[in-house]
């Protein structure tokens with residue numbers, strides 16, 4: 001369980017990224033965060049694994065306030081929270097397998113990881129996870145030889161190899177075309193269901209949010225302006241969150257292409 | 261235990277290649293370390309310690325009274341570098357056009373041009389200086405010649421890369437408006453390449469200031485002459501002062517040059 | 526003020542200010558050229574005045590004395606060995622220093638600026654001065670030359686390497702950080718794969734530079750083939766000098782060729 005208690009974050013330059021957030025996210029939920037650019041979605045997500053540090057309030061992950069974490073504690077926290085990025089963040093020159101096994105770094109001593117001495121189970125785990133996202137045949141390809149969708153699937157496999165309790169995804173499909181976007185979201189949803197991993201995804205496409213989310217959190221100017229089950233959401237809700245009418249660019253579309 | 265995953269596809273050719281290169285590298289290092297002749301006993305000896313005691317304090321007590329004469333030689337060094345770089349900056353232009361495959365469409369001419377520039381670059385500048393000193397006597401002129409020939413090699417190559425990257429659409433549009441070859445050169449090509457040419461020429465001048473500090477060792481003028489004398493006389497205070505002057509002057513020139521180059525682009 | 530009936534006609538293709546700047550720059554460039562070329566006796570006419578010497582020059586250097594080649598090989602190999610050893614050691618030493626002079630790795634401003642300052646100074650010291658000092662300290666021989674070359678090469682390498690590090694993609698390091706990796710793991714998994722091929726390539730480049738530089742060093746007794754040149758010039762034995770020059774030229778061409786092929790393969 002993740003709990004934001006009166007959480008605020010002010011960046012060093014004075015920008016208020018988060019303003020007094022109070023949110024509780026339960027185990028196994030699939031939460032989608034929507035909001036315009038600059039609303040604070042990334043700041044929200046990156047607070048949870050402390051890539052940014054909130055400046056006031058409390059943030060509890062599995063019952064412990066994580067804001068005081070440093071060094072070893074912080075790494076332990078991050079080990080249990082997987083993160084997926086918009087630009088995949090793979091090491092281009094390394095092989096797919098090497099990128100995926102990097103998910104085990106938190107579990108592996110520095111010396112072992114430098115000499116690539118991973119336990120057999122870890123390598124098998126990495127391979128299993130590649131299979132789950134159907135990219136196992138690219139095992140030994142260099143990461144930069146893959147398409148965007150394939151790279152994002154590799155990064156999902158990397159996160160799975162971490163065996164996390166929580167997966168954070170910051171605009172995971174923003175660089176992908178519509179059919180590939182749906183494919184990636186489908187994998188995330190499937191993993192969320194099968195492994196009961198709490199999943200928090202930033203999106204700015206409202207059709208995708210409605211399709212995949214259990215629960216939708218709307219943000220504007222660093223504040224939570226909407227929080228409710230996806231089933232209760234309609235276009236009107238989004239117009240409230242965005243503070244403007246819905247436009248074409250807010251839709252991803254392309255669902256039909258996948259099914260056909 | 262072996263992980264239960266598909267084995268890495270074996271590429272035998274790659275494996276053999278890698279094996280050969282590893283063996284070659286090891287062989288080169290073994291050869292190097294086996295044959296290099298360092299007399300350790302001489303280096304870690306009382307004499308070295310004495311040398312340190314004698315030289316270091318004198319080196320860090322530079323001969324400020326020599327500042328005037330050293331400055332004069334340093335200015336001569338800068339002059340040599342400047343004259344040489346400027347000559348090279350101009351001579352390199354026609355050569356660069358010969359090498360640029362989008363301007364001169366004959367591959368043979370391109371190749372010959374590249375070959376000349378490559379050959380010039382392969383000559384260490386001191387060797388050029390030795391030859392020119394023999395030809396025109398031990399004076400700054402020899403240094404200027406060595407610098408200009410050496411710099412032409414590098415500038416020609418860099419220039420030709422610049423020319424090859426220009427936007428050819430502009431040339432086409434000029435051609436279709438009826439401009440002749442020379443007009444195209446002045447209106448279509450030079451405006452695109454001159455700022456970068458200039459930037460490279462200034463960058464080369466930075467290098468040439470350093471290079472011409474060395475040439476005096478073989479008699480080609482500049483501060484290198486003083487370095488040799490000071491060294492032969494074991495005048496470490498003067499070596500220290502020369503170094504100080506070089507550091508100051510080169511730093512100033514580097515700063516000015518990078519300031520100008522930033523404004524150019 | 527302006528007369529509405531008067532039509533504005535641009536007087537020139539360029540704004541006056543641009544024209545003024547260009548004119549001033551040209552005057553400066555040419556003026557400085559005049560001063561420096563006269564001071565160095567290399568004004569354009571000098572070329573024609575001294576062109577007569579060229580025939581004499583050819584006569585003095587040619588034909589090269591090929592029998593002397595026998596004596597060149599061992600010193601030539603010494604030059605190559607010096608370059609190999611110094612480039613290798615310099616590359617290894619440069620690695621920690623280039624991390625310290627890369628803005629995206631060393632976030633401490635004072636440390637970064639101090640390191641930059643020191644390296645900029647090192648890069649202004651000519652190889653010959655380094656050689657002179659180390660020959661003074663350690664005596665004539667290869668060792669002094671190697672030390673001089675190492676320091677000379679570090680100046681070049683650290684600059685190139687730190688620029689490479691500053692230009693890497695920081696996204697993978699963020700991913701490793703987010704999955705719980707420590708600093709060493711971040712460097713090893715996200716930074717090293719991105720920069721390693723470049724570093725090896727720079728190592729080879731510095732090897733090429735060191736081959737050339739070690740010719741100079743020999744002139745002041747710091748080992749290598751330059752020492753031979755020095756003796757032969759003192760004996761005024763120009764055909765032998767020419768032999769050495771040609772051999773060095775050929776070796777440099779071959780080494781540059783091999784090294785550039787290797788570097789192409791890397792990147």
Ligand SMILES: Nc1ncnc2c1ncn2[C@@H]1O[C@H](COP(=O)(O)OP(=O)(O)OP(=O)(O)O)[C@@H](O)[C@H]1O
Pocket residue numbers: 011012013015016017035036037038039040041042043044204
């Ligand atoms: N490192 C930073 N320093 C200063 N201000 C920042 C920083 N990162 C983000 N901000 C500011 O904080 C606010 C929220 O940014 P955030 O990146 O969380 O928005 P977002 O909703 O993710 O937007 P987008 O959809 O564009 O990614 C913005 O006003 C942004 O300019």
Ligand SMILES: [Mg+2]
Pocket residue numbers: 041042043170
């Ligand atoms: Mg964002």
